[in-house]
Amino acid sequence: MRREFDASFAVTPAEHCEPTEAFLVLSAGGNPYAVRLSEVSGLHAGCPVTPLAGATPELLGIAGVGGRLVPVFDLGLLLGGKPSEKPRWVLVAQEAVVTFAFDGFEGHVRLPRGAVASEDRERAGRTHSGEVLRTEGGLRPILRLSSLVRAVEARQGGSGKGR
Numbered sequence: 184m185r186r187e188f189d190a191s192f193a194v195t196p197a198e199h200c201e202p203t204e205a206f207l208v209l210s211a212g213g214n215p216y217a218v219r220l221s222e223v224s225g226l227h228a229g230c231p232v233t234p235l236a237g238a239t240p241e242l243l244g245i246a247g248v249g250g251r252l253v254p255v256f257d258l259g260l261l262l263g264g265k266p267s268e269k270p271r272w273v274l275v276a277q278e279a280v281v282t283f284a285f286d287g288f289e290g291h292v293r294l295p296r297g298a299v300a301s302e303d304r305e306r307a308g309r310t311h312s313g314e315v316l317r318t319e320g321g322l323r324p325i326l327r328l329s330s331l332v333r334a335v336e337a338r339q340g341g342s343g344k345g346r
Contacts, residue, residue: 201295201296201297202295202296203293203294203295203296204219204293204294204295204296204299205219205220205221205291205292205293206218206219206220206291206292206293206294206316206325207220207223207226207274207288207290207291208289208290208291208292208316208318208320208323209272209274209285209287209288209289210285210286210287210289211257211258211259211262211264211267211283211285211286211287212257212258212259212260212262212263212264212265212266212267212285212286213259213264213265214259214262214264214324215289215320215321215323215324216262216312216323216324216325216326217292217316217318217323217324217325217326218274218325218326218328219325220291221277222276222277222327222328222329223274223275223276223277223328224275224276224277224278225248225249225274225275226272226273226274226275226288227248227272227273227275228271228272228273228288229271230246230247230248230255230273231246231247232244232245232246232255232284233245233246239338239339240257240260240266241256241257241260241261241338242254242255242256242257242339243255243256243257243270243284246273246282248273248275248282249275251280253275253280253281253282254280254281254282254335254339255273255282255283255284256281256282256283256284256335257270257283257284257285258270258274258283258284258285258331259285259286261283261311261331261334261335262311262326267284267285267286268286270284270285270286271286271288272284272285272286272287272288274328276328276329276331276332277328279328279332281331281332281335283328283331292318294316294317294318298316298317298318299314299315299316299317299325300314300315300317301313301314301315302314302315302324311326311327311330311331311334312324312325312326312327313325313327
């Protein structure tokens with residue numbers, strides 16, 4: 184029995200284990216979403232945002248994040264939802280100096296890749312998403328941060344890049 188126990192540690196895990204992917208689950212504008220962790224370079228809570236005069240409604244202002252001043256956009260408004268009263272969380276997109284503020288951070292999940300499914304094209308174009316994530320709480324559109332960054336750049340007329 185002892186040898187069997189010791190030998191069990193030498194056995195490699197089953198090869199049929201499904202690969203997993205990490206996501207942040209959040210809510211913005213009253214709607215649930217997921218974001219691939221690989222598209223995020225930072226998540227911050229309670230960053231003070233300084234409003235800008237004459238800014239568009241989705242541009243909340245600027246904030247100091249990671250030693251830089253960056254524009255902060257209301258994620259709910261960008262996605263066609265309700266504006267955030269006082270967004271607590273700021274999400275920094277990978278490879279872009281753009282941040283997105285939102286109301287509710289619900290956590291980090293690691294799920295099998297089988298939990299990701301294609302989303303219908305009409306809805307995908309509206310939400311900057313082409314896929315949905317099946318979670319215990321239901322389906323969540325998976326946001327493509329690169330698509331959101333391009334939308335912000337187009338609206339603001341800037342590059343949004345500059346690392």
